[in-house]
Amino acid sequence: MKFTYTGVEVRDLDAAIGFYTKGLGMKLLGRSRIAATGGEVAALKSRGSDQVLELNWYPRRRYRKGSELDHLAFDVGKDDVNAVIDRLAGLGATRARATEVREKYIVGFVKDPDGIWLELYKARR
Amino acid sequence: MKFTYTGVEVRDLDAAIGFYTKGLGMKLLGRSRIAATGGEVAALKSRGSDQVLELNWYPRRRYRKGSELDHLAFDVGKDDVNAVIDRLAGLGATRARATEVREKYIVGFVKDPDGIWLELYKARR
Numbered sequence: 001m002k003f004t005y006t007g008v009e010v011r012d013l014d015a016a017i018g019f020y021t022k023g024l025g026m027k028l029l030g031r032s033r034i035a036a037t038g039g040e041v042a043a044l045k046s047r048g049s050d051q052v053l054e055l056n057w058y059p060r061r062r063y064r065k066g067s068e069l070d071h072l073a074f075d076v077g078k079d080d081v082n083a084v085i086d087r088l089a090g091l092g093a094t095r096a097r098a099t100e101v102r103e104k105y106i107v108g109f110v111k112d113p114d115g116i117w118l119e120l121y122k123a124r125r
Numbered sequence: 126m127k128f129t130y131t132g133v134e135v136r137d138l139d140a141a142i143g144f145y146t147k148g149l150g151m152k153l154l155g156r157s158r159i160a161a162t163g164g165e166v167a168a169l170k171s172r173g174s175d176q177v178l179e180l181n182w183y184p185r186r187r188y189r190k191g192s193e194l195d196h197l198a199f200d201v202g203k204d205d206v207n208a209v210i211d212r213l214a215g216l217g218a219t220r221a222r223a224t225e226v227r228e229k230y231i232v233g234f235v236k237d238p239d240g241i242w243l244e245l246y247k248a249r250r
Contacts, residue, residue: 001150001202001209002171003178006131007195007244025126046127051176053128056195066191068241070132070181077126084126116193119132 005043005052008069010114013040013057015092019113020044023091024074024084026053046074063114071109071117081108084120093118130168130177133194135239138165138182140217144238145169148216149199149209151178171199188239196234196242206233209245218243 010016013031020026021044029052031042039058045051053072076084081099085108089095092113099108107121135141138156145151146169154177156167164183170176178197201209206224210233214220217238224233232246 001204002174002200003149003151003176003197004174004200005176005198007198009192009195024128026128049127049129049175051128051130054195054198061192063192065189066193067134067186067188068191068239069194070134070179072128073130073132073179075127075129079126114193 004050005054006072007041007054007056008072008114008116009061009063010055010057011063012113013042013055015113016055016057017042017044019088019091019093020053020055023088023093024118065115069116071119073119073121076120076122079122081106081120081122084108085110088112088118088120129175130179131197132166132179132181133197133239133241134186134188135180135182136188137238138167138180140238141180141182142167142169144213144216144218145178145180148213148218149243190240194241196244198244198246201245201247204247206231206245206247209233210235213237213243213245 026044029043033040042055044053088110093110096109096111105121110118151169154168158165167180169178213235218235221234221236230246235243
């Protein structure tokens with residue numbers, strides 16, 4: 001039994017693929033139509049990770065803000081947290097909270113173009 | 126840059142930890158209070174996976190159904206999809222769709238006690 005991926009819903013699949021590949025360096029593994037719903041799905045992965053992010057698009061659905069998804073988290077690795085946030089802001093993300101320097105991590109938050117909260121963090125050396 | 130975990134919001138942290146450990150075999154890595162919100166957070170992981178599921182609880186927040194989280198997916202491995210669904214139903218999950226035998230996978234869906242959709246799938250041999 002293994003938790004293998006997280007599926008989120010997006011309002012514009014092309015835009016979301018662009019955001020997560022250009023903004024967060026993810027690789028598009030593939031995309032396909034879903035006959036049952038008339039929608040489309042794409043799978044993405046970060047280099048060096050087995051963790052898959054699935055982007056789901058459905059035609060004619062109202063997109064509502066809810067509680068279930070708290071946030072998706074990204075370790076920025078060698079990048080700078082604020083530089084990543086600037087890049088994401090240029091791709092349609094909204095700055096959600098001031099970046100904090102905590103005891104062990106530097107942590108920043110944005111909302112992606114669909115309003116999904118993203119945490120960008122980096123371990124302090 | 127690496128996608129490292131998914132954080133969901135839950136209404137009862139003890140209950141959610143019980144559901145994901147007993148129902149889905151995840152291991153509790155730890156839990157801690159969040160001073161800034163008065164809430165609490167727990168991290169869980171499946172055996173043989175780096176993928177972390179974070180459960181976030183906040184005091185006095187209304188829990189609303191929204192679009193952002195489509196589903197969390199679990200490969201049932203050697204287990205039977207319907208046996209897993211029966212176990213989850215016994216732990217407070219709701220059966221969400223009839224199990225389907227697709228070309229490559231057997232796929233079932235439940236909603237967890239907070240209404241989060243979970244996909245349980247198994248590759249066909």
